[in-house]
Amino acid sequence: MAAQGEDLNLEATELRLGLPGTVESEKQQMPPSGRSMKRNLIDVNDERESNKEESDGLSAQNCDKQDVHRPSKAQVVGWPPVRSYRKNCFQKKVESESTGAFIKVSMDGAPYLRKIDLKLYKGYSDLLKDLQDMFKFKVGEYCEREGYNGSEFVPTYEDKDGDWMLVGDVPWNMFITSCKRLRIMKGSSEV
């Protein structure tokens, strides 16, 4: 739950559904007939993460708890009327959204390029190991300050903006979504 510290001015950065400047919060509108939604409906302003609870709560017992879970929007047992099977399918899918990320890999001096699927690697060491096998080279020791030390081969990649970046600086997940192609640079060759 967001803290109320005034000095942090959290309200300015708070995500809302309404237009900027509106005071009305995400509270559920009461239907004009005045009939409130009944027992199972939780009317909340809570930002608590609901996803985990939903996936755990697919066993009937959890779902039927009336007052315990407080999802981020009004959630009702039995609504929307979507089969658990379908809901389960999409839960998993959301976790592994992108389906195959084939990118070209070139190495300076090599006669032809290769293609690899970035989704198949668990992380940088896995990727570099495979690249080194594929192109028969050795990469140096990575450190944040100076990049790769100890070898004339340097792994780089082209990102979404078209810039050539050093492999290894950003978190792996960010890398695989922004990497368009790989290039193993050799020696002091400049781009």
Next chain:
Amino acid sequence: MNYFPDEVMEHVFDFVTSNRDRNAISLVCKLWYRIERLSRQRVFIGNCYAISPERLIARFPGVKSITLKGKPHFADFNLVPHDWGGHVYPWIEVLARSRVNLEELRLKRMVVTDEGLELISRSFVNFKSLVLVTCEGFTTDGLAAIAANCRSLKELDLQENEVEDHRGQWLNCFPESCTSLVSLNFACLKGDINLATLERLVARSPNLKSLRLSRAVPLETLQKILVRAPQLVDLGVGSFVHDPDSETYSKLLTTIEKCKSMRSLCGFLEVAAYCLPAIYPICSSLTSLNLSYAPGIPGSELTKLIRHCRKLQCLWILDCIGDKGLGVVASSCKELQELRVFPSDPYGVGNASVTEEGLVAISRGCPKLTSLLYFCQQMTNAALKIVAQNCRNFIQFRLCILDPTKPDSSTNEPLDEGFGAIVQSCKGIRRLSLSGLLTDQVFYYIGMYAEQLEMLSIAFAADSDKGMLYVLNGCKKIRKLEIMECPFGNIALLSDVGKYETMRSLWMSSCEVTLGGCKTLAKKMPRLNVEIFSENNEMENCIDDEQKVQKLYLYRTLVGPRKDAPDYVWTL
């Protein structure tokens, strides 16, 4: 009355295949009843607790095909706890013991065990067809028994079941001598599949017409399978991800072009949009397309695909197609009869991207529409009126606005008039699901106009008992009524207790009916099972008749209270 020998009557009756017609025949006279029952081969039992297997066999000794349904429909949406019932084992046991020549078993929302599957496989020599829809309780070991022992198996169709997967060896249990498969659907299995075994199975099944694969089957294997089975009519794709520049992919392109009989496509449980062009060549002959389980395909790719599918009669799609995409459907698929638009975000947190506009476009472009399931962000009365004018042939109309009490998004009024227009215009409507802000008025219209209505699903609607009374009094043909979160109480429940014997079942959850009301009903109607339950096991200890009943499920039955009800279910 009868001028013909029995054999002739029987021969005539053979031409009557619909269960309803055969039921009607059996009511004409005792002679016809006798002839009909001895020659009946297919029996449909909508509620497994309405009758017992013994009585079924006594009446229809020659039965070969049985369809059974177990749990109430709302069990699909987690409103029924796990061990509620719907066990099929007792049925199989009796059928086996009585030496019924069972060839086909179709089950929906039932608990099936490995022991049951094994018993089927060993007891019925001519067993040909097993269809399990939204069932649970079994593992791939049970499937192995079916594969191993059913010598003339033609059909194994598993739709959306919860199956515990013991890793793919069940396919190996199909003997080399098994060449009779016509239909195989294991899309709902989660574990690995022995791909080589699968290929060999397909290779020795010349009659295979329908094959639906699980996610574990990659594109390379699909290509090899299609080479062996170009005669397939119905295909469920498992994984459809591959480098489009690869040799495998180009082989696939050639192979697919040879699949001239393909009419129905589904699955794509794992898919890369850039691979979809591979199926364009067969799109023009497709009559059925289900992409509702295909994650992550952008609307633009969906519409590109659908433009090729001009003969489509049935389309199941995700709402990421958007209103514009539905416009493309409307202009491309003039033969469309059934449309289902599912939420890509089932938790309904407002990212749905279809509205009343998409539906209106569909109604303008697809006049042959008879069946609709539409999950949307919002709806208006004006839109529903236009739809009612354009499509008068709806048999099923199910509208689900993700925010269940949302009013008309342009006028803020209830959606009574819109749904009223639908039921008034579509005289043949048999199944209706309502949502949005609704008062008693919509039920007035339903009771007045929906003469053929058989199934009605309601949630968060109405202002008073009058709503339910309109339906019970007006809808002469209603068979299944399921209600959640509505202010219907004892007055509505008890107004016409005899009505419930003309229906299959009534479900009411989170309404205003009390324990006392249910007790009164149960007392007046001994041939109904009136079951009440709540999760907290509190009902049995409750002595207060004023207590509101959380869940009520009542159904007509010839065999009294069921013996397998769990502790938390109280049969009054």
